[in-house]
Amino acid sequence: MKGGVYLDLEAPLVGECWALVTARPGKRQRFPESIVEPLASEEEARQRATPERPAALLMGPSRSSEGIRLYYLVRWL
Numbered sequence: 001m002k003g004g005v006y007l008d009l010e011a012p013l014v015g016e017c018w019a020l021v022t023a024r025p026g027k028r029q030r031f032p033e034s035i036v037e038p039l040a041s042e043e044e045a046r047q048r049a050t051p052e053r054p055a056a057l058l059m060g061p062s063r064s065s066e067g068i069r070l071y072y073l074v075r076w077l
Contacts, residue, residue, distance in 0.1 A: 016074060017060070018045040020053040025076045033061055033069040046077055 022035040045055035060071035
């Protein structure tokens with residue numbers, strides 16, 4: 001557990017990851033895996049970012065009580 005977030009230890013990408021998120025920066029702090037595209041590096045995330053798919057550093061995935069895998073925002077790039 002990190003900061004109240006339970007990580008899915010069976011998931012291949014547990015921990016922090018750079019990603020594109022199909023959501024606009026705002027108050028939202030968690031995102032379902034269906035709108036997250038994990039990437040290999042910060043540089044790749046910055047290069048591929050667009051206004052519709054901003055880059056972020058995320059923590060996850062974490063399994064919700066509904067069984068959905070979620071990523072939690074660490075910071076927007």
